[in-house]
Amino acid sequence: MKSLYVPTLKEDPTDAEIASHRLLLRAGMIRKTASGVYTFLPLGYRVLSKIEAIVREEMNAIGAQEIMMPALQPAELWHESGRWDDYGPELMRLVDRHDHGFCLGPTHEELITSLVRHELRSYKQLPLSLYQIQVKFRDEIRPRFGLLRSREFIMKDAYSFHASQESLQKTYDDMSVAYGNICDRCGLEYRPVEADSGQIGGSVTTEFMALAEAGEAELVYCSCGYAADTEAGACHPHPTTYEVKGLERISTPGIHTIEDLAAFLNIPATSTVKALSGKDADGKLVVMFVPGDHELNEIKASRAIPGFTLLTDEEMESFGLHKGSMGPVGLPEGAQVVADQSLGSIAQWVVGANEEGFHYVGAQPGTDFVVDVWADLCVVKEGDRCPVCGLALESARGIEVSQVFQLGDKYSKAMGATYADENGEEKPYIMGCYGVGVSRTLAAVVEQHNDEHGIMWPLSVAPAHICVIPLTVGDDLVQPAAENLAAELARIGLEVAIDDRDERAGVKFADADLIGWPLQLVVGKRGLAEGTVEVKLRRTGEKKTLPLDSLTEMVGFARRNAKHSAAGYGMFDNLFN
Numbered sequence: 001m002k003s004l005y006v007p008t009l010k011e012d013p014t015d016a017e018i019a020s021h022r023l024l025l026r027a028g029m030i031r032k033t034a035s036g037v038y039t040f041l042p043l044g045y046r047v048l049s050k051i052e053a054i055v056r057e058e059m060n061a062i063g064a065q066e067i068m069m070p071a072l073q074p075a076e077l078w079h080e081s082g083r084w085d086d087y088g089p090e091l092m093r094l095v096d097r098h099d100h101g102f103c104l105g106p107t108h109e110e111l112i113t114s115l116v117r118h119e120l121r122s123y124k125q126l127p128l129s130l131y132q133i134q135v136k137f138r139d140e141i142r143p144r145f146g147l148l149r150s151r152e153f154i155m156k157d158a159y160s161f162h163a164s165q166e167s168l169q170k171t172y173d174d175m176s177v178a179y180g181n182i183c184d185r186c187g188l189e190y191r192p193v194e195a196d197s198g199q200i201g202g203s204v205t206t207e208f209m210a211l212a213e214a215g216e217a218e219l220v221y222c223s224c225g226y227a228a229d230t231e232a233g234a235c236h237p238h239p240t241t242y243e244v245k246g247l248e249r250i251s252t253p254g255i256h257t258i259e260d261l262a263a264f265l266n267i268p269a270t271s272t273v274k275a276l277s278g279k280d281a282d283g284k285l286v287v288m289f290v291p292g293d294h295e296l297n298e299i300k301a302s303r304a305i306p307g308f309t310l311l312t313d314e315e316m317e318s319f320g321l322h323k324g325s326m327g328p329v330g331l332p333e334g335a336q337v338v339a340d341q342s343l344g345s346i347a348q349w350v351v352g353a354n355e356e357g358f359h360y361v362g363a364q365p366g367t368d369f370v371v372d373v374w375a376d377l378c379v380v381k382e383g384d385r386c387p388v389c390g391l392a393l394e395s396a397r398g399i400e401v402s403q404v405f406q407l408g409d410k411y412s413k414a415m416g417a418t419y420a421d422e423n424g425e426e427k428p429y430i431m432g433c434y435g436v437g438v439s440r441t442l443a444a445v446v447e448q449h450n451d452e453h454g455i456m457w458p459l460s461v462a463p464a465h466i467c468v469i470p471l472t473v474g475d476d477l478v479q480p481a482a483e484n485l486a487a488e489l490a491r492i493g494l495e496v497a498i499d500d501r502d503e504r505a506g507v508k509f510a511d512a513d514l515i516g517w518p519l520q521l522v523v524g525k526r527g528l529a530e531g532t533v534e535v536k537l538r539r540t541g542e543k544k545t546l547p548l549d550s551l552t553e554m555v556g557f558a559r560r561n562a563k564h565s566a567a568g569y570g571m572f573d574n575l576f577n
Contacts, residue, residue, distance in 0.1 A: 002473075002500045005042050008511050018214040020446035021146030023455050027515045036143025036151030043463040043515065044442075048154065050461045051438050052133050054185045055156045058178040062171075064129040064158055069111050071135055075101030077110040080415045092137045092151075104137035109411050109433060112159045117417035120429070123163045126419065129171060131158035133438060145214065147443035148399060156436040161412075161429040163421065168430050172204070172406055175434045179208050179402045182436060186445055187458030187567030188401065193219050194228035195403060196299050204406035209398030210444040217400055220393040222386035230395075231299055235378035236385035237342045239291040242271040242350050244362040247329070252359045256324030258292040261359060265350065269293040273349045275326035277316055281307025285319050285335040287326060289351070289371075291342060294378040304338055304375035327351030328369035329360055337369065340377040399444045400437070407431040455516030456539050459568025464495040466555075467517035471505050471524035481548070482523040485533070488552040494559070513538065519572050521551070535575060542576045 006028040015032075016022035024030045029044030040048055056066065075093070078084035084091075084103075092104040105111065112130065120128060136155045143151050158175065162168040176192065183190040188210045195207035207229060209219055221227040228234070242265070255261050262269045272292030278301070280286050286305050290296050302308045316323055319332055328337050328351060343349070349363040365371055382395035412418070412428035421427050442461075449456045459465060466489055470482035479500065486496045497517065499508050505524075512520050522534040532545045546554060554575060564570030 002502075004497070006511075006515070007041070008514060016146065018145050018148070018447065019450050020148065020214070020443040023446055023450055023514070024146060024443070027455060030147070034151075036140055036149070038147065038150065038152075046463045047457070047461050048439065048442055051186060051441050052154075052156075054182055054460065055133065055436055055438060058181050058185075059131050059156070059158065062129070062174045062178050064131045064160075066132060067130050068132050068134065069105075069108055069115070071105050071137070073103050073105045073108070073111050075103060077114050077415075078103060081110050081113075081411055082414060083110070090138045090140065092139045106136050106138045107155075107433075107435070108132070108157055109159070109407070109431075110415070113411045113415050113417045113429075113431070116161060116429075117412075117415065120161060120419055123419055123421050126161055126163045126429070127167045127171060129158060129160040131156060131434075145216075145443075147439045148214070149216070150439070153440065154438040156438055158434040160432040160434070162432070163419065163427070163430065165430060168406055168432050172404055172432050175404050175432070176206060179404060179434070179436065181566070182441075183208055183210070183401065184566040185460050186441055187449060187460060187565075187569070188441070188444060189448060190401070191219065191221055191227045191396075191398070193221075193398075194232050194234075195400075196229065196232040206404050207400050208402040210401050210441075210448060211396050212399050212444060212447040213397055214447050215397040215399040217398050218395060219398050220380050220382060220384070220395050222389060222391055222393055224386060224389040224391065226386050226388040226393075228380065230380050231297055233380040234387040235294070235297070235340075235342075235376055235380040236387055237291045237294050237340070237378055238270065238385065239273075239293075239342055239346050240268060240270045241346050241348055242267050242361060243348055247360060247362045247364070247368050249353055249358055249360055251357060252325075253357045255357070255359070261350070262292065265361070267350070271350055273327075273343065273346075273351045275328075275352055276310060277319070277321050277326060278305075278308050278310045279315070280305050280336070285332060287328070287331060287335055287337055288377055289328065289337070289339040289343060289349075290378050291340060292350075294340070294381065296377055297379045300375065300377050301338075304373055304377065305336070322352070322354060322356045325352035325354065325356055325358060327354055327360055327363065328365075328371070329363050330354045331369075336372045338373040338375060338377070339365075339371045341374045342378070344371075344374055399440065399447065401441045401444050402434075402436040404434045405432060407433055449516075453510070454514035457516040457518060459518055459564070459571050460566070462495075462516065462518050464497040464517060465571070466494055466496045466519045466521060467512055467515075468496060468498045468521045468523060469505075469508050469512060470498070470500060471508075471522065473500050473502050477528060478523055478525055481528055485521065485523065485548070485551065489555060492552060492556045492559075494555070519555075523548075537572055537576060539569070540576075544576055546575065 008028045009026040030038045133156045160171045190210045218230040269292040276296045409428040418426040468486045470478045472478045486498045489496045520536040536543045558574035562570045
């Protein structure tokens with residue numbers, strides 16, 4: 001390590017908020033270049049390359065072929081698909097000296113469609129799957145959490161082209177299995193979850209979430225196997241009725257929140273109904289109603305009412321609405337009432353009276369007001385009923401490390417990308433796309449595999465399997481013995497680093513744990529006098545003294561006879577049995 005560039009840090013960087021960001025900086029694996037932009041140093045790049053190798057192996061195994069497309073993409077392709085304006089400010093745009101528009105690609109649906117539409121002309125050439133591993137760009141408004149939300153990142157993106165939905169489904173399933181294998185081989189605890197397709201588009205998509213408290217995504221799951229992103233999952237709340245004799249208008253001075261209303265009436269929040277006002281694509285008033293203990297899912301709301309956006313406070317006033325006192329009775333003429341489908345089972349609603357300081361109890365759908373549209377509108381949360389088996393859902397946080405999409409003909413139809421079928425008829429390709437966040441996966445591994453001392457890499461992605469630590473260097477005993485041991489272990493196919501820095505033993509031990517070398521071999525004068533070496537397994541912290549003259553043979557035996565996981569756990573466990 002004396003000649004290896006590994007600038008470790010003793011203190012936590014002040015701007016590092018989560019474990020992966022803090023430890024990757026401290027372990028000398030990455031360095032910040034600008035906000036949301038990082039350089040991978042030798043050890044970090046070695047880990048990144050191992051993750052890339054795993055991804056390549058899994059992609060090649062299912063017949064996908066690797067290519068490399070430019071990161072710089074012509075604006076006209078994005079205009080063809082309609083995403084130049086739709087993608088939003090996260091798209092990094094630029095103009096060259098000839099006044100031609102370009103973007104730095106966050107993804108490559110447009111470019112890959114443009115590429116194959118001139119080459120794939122017959123159904124006989126389908127299906128086809130192409131992939132690349134490349135730098136991507138996203139102009140995040142607030143880059144944070146190191147590699148988890150950055151402006152420049154490494155991604156594997158794959159695209160498939162088909163003549164039938166059945167063919168797409170097979171590739172989608174194959175990719176999903178491959179993505180699960182990638183997570184397993186990287187040592188990630190994960191869940192495939194139902195998700196929203198977002199800016200990519202398409203009707204069917206699954207995210208692979210690495211479970212971690214630092215994750216920005218919330219998910220719910222059930223013991224039956226169901227799992228979903230809270231924004232995409234089907235919501236089955238259980239509101240309750242607060243029954244009275246009939247519609248009653250009550251004074252509620254100073255009451256503007258569901259919590260205050262429930263406390264004022266001495267009823268649970270599940271017996272109240274929350275109102276949220278917005279407008280449709282034509283600017284007409286729409287008021288949505290959800291159970292009082294749930295939040296409106298704006299993605300679902302926009303599906304129920306295309307173009308739906310929430311009103312600002314000023315817009316609410318222009319419609320004569322009162323924040324915190326809205327309800328379905330007495331809305332302005334022409335207002336559309338949209339309600340969560342769970343409220344259909346509630347005979348009487350507790351709602352605002354559309355007058356400051358007043359609410360209604362006992363408001364009855366069909367009698368006191370009319371619901372124009374029933375839809376799934378809520379953000380699913382812990383405790384809601386599982387849509388598969390009906391049990392209560394549990395919740396967790398996760399890091400989205402990969403996602404698979406069925407695009408259909410969204411891009412091929414918009415961009416005139418067609419093939420000739422068996423009858424010579426021109427038809428748009430049916431497409432799928434599949435992304436793995438390679439640099440994000442690296443961060444997710446660290447989030448799941450660390451302790452108070454540093455990183456604990458799975459064997460499959462560790463920068464090296466073993467670190468030999470000579471306690472003295474420049475002598476005629478310890479350093480030569482350490483170098484010979486490292487060379488012997490390398491000859492049997494193990495990846496070995498040697499910490500030959502002229503540093504105190506405590507510094508070397510601390511850095512070994514910080515960097516996360518899976519197996520650490522300590523060579524010192526006292527041990528050599530006894531013919532032994534101290535062996536430490538980083539994952540468990542176990543230590544053992546083993547004979548030097550047979551150590552290489554013992555390590556090789558342990559490796560050959562290990563029953564280890566896809567991530568390599570167990571390779572050295574036999575040394576400690």
